[in-house]
Amino acid sequence: MANIDVESEVQGNVWKVEVTVGDQVAQGDVLIILESMKMEIPVEAPAAGRILELRVKPEDSVAEDEVLAVIAT
């Protein structure tokens, strides 16, 4: 059991949030879709687990390396 931070690889805006707190996710599931420089950037679950925290909502702007969500494995 561990908590894993899901971080943004880019500076951009949150376009869609595909999960809610409490959801079980598999490794590689798309959690959030970011938009930066006219590109859609899917943020995938780095490991299987349960969504413990969601720190962003659609239209939020995010910085590089910002924690977007936390997964409990």
Place this chain on the structure above:
Amino acid sequence: MPGPFRKLLVANRGAIARRVIRACDKLGIRSVAVYSEADAGAPYLAEASETLALSGSTAGETYLNIPALVDCVKRSGADAVHPGYGFLAESAAFAVAIEHAGAVFVGPSSRFLEMMGDKINARALMTELGLPVFAGSGAVSDLDAALQAAERIGYPIMLKPAGGGGGIGMRAVRDADELSRTFSQARKLVAAAFDDDTLFLEACIASPRHVEIQVIGDGKGGAMHLYERDCSLQRRHQKVIEEAPAPGISRKELDLLATKAAVVAGAMNYDSAGTLEMLRDADGKFGFLEMNTRIQVEHGVTEAVTGIDLVATQIELAAGGRLPEQPPLDGFAMEARVYSEDPRTGLPSTGLLSHFRLPDMFGVRVDTGYAQGQAVTPFYDPLLAKVIGWGTTREQAVGRLLVALKGLEIRGVQTNIPLLEVVLQDDEFLAADLDTGFLDRRRWLPHR
């Protein structure tokens, strides 16, 4: 006849805004630049005769905001508007709004924007005018219609949005099974991206070359071509390297196609600069893809081999001017698009340009909207600069482009320059063994 313009508003930003301002200076027209909050301090603003601020930073709030832009046209008293490329360049609604505001839209009449904006319409029109078109369908209203059409065309097929462009919402489908599984999802995606969820099918051409013909028309049936550009080097349907002439295809074949394109533009009474994008299959057969009713990002390649100032020509045509004389094809030009991105993953890279130095060399042209000290933000596309090398041979053009890229010093963001340098020295690339899958087929840079 609108007559010469006094003041032209540029409804765009960055490199193309600068390019249009330069054309205005040459023609003795005052220029008005508009800018978002994120673009305050951008170099194009210092070069314009006047500037007007737009509130907000996102494209939707600013360069896509028709009421705000129309308001700028009225406030500035501009009698012409150049939309550049991207943003509202192909928006018929914008062109109409500009006309209603009493100014001239520098681009084709809105009916051409509408006609070519609907890809099914465009295909039908080009077929009628005698341009080669690959097998395809009209609108497919449901899965059954799609399956029937696909059976007739033959798999693999491309499923495409009628109102789309730039590769958005497009997908290749291998067989009936995959079509059945993906059709409704594809339609949902397209409905989310565009106003129109109409889909159609087109034959999926394996490993095509992308060859496009630059045309200009005077709206009175007069039209000419300015040869072709080969834009086969793409990633995610975005062009990366463009060149003219198209290498490895006979001049006779290309001239025949270009002449046909000019005839089509004339028959349509097309009244500005436009591009007929074509694919060429492995057997050398061409087929119409779409018509871009605007100045292209890669227009500088054509300018380099024809000596024609395409942007000034657009402005003159909009003012009722005449077509230039048909220029001869002069030498070879190759453009590399320098993107602000991780060259290995293609992920966008944002940051402050702590160092930004452009090469200054004979036979090299650099178009950029950036300068040292400026921020590269997530709000707009990742294009940092367009670098064009010209030479009397393709080898010389490639060589100059390569040296220019080495001399382009950028710090503060990551760029695709390392990738461009490897590609420009690749044997297959130098042998002009090109197709649109070329860049994606290989890993160009070693893992970190």
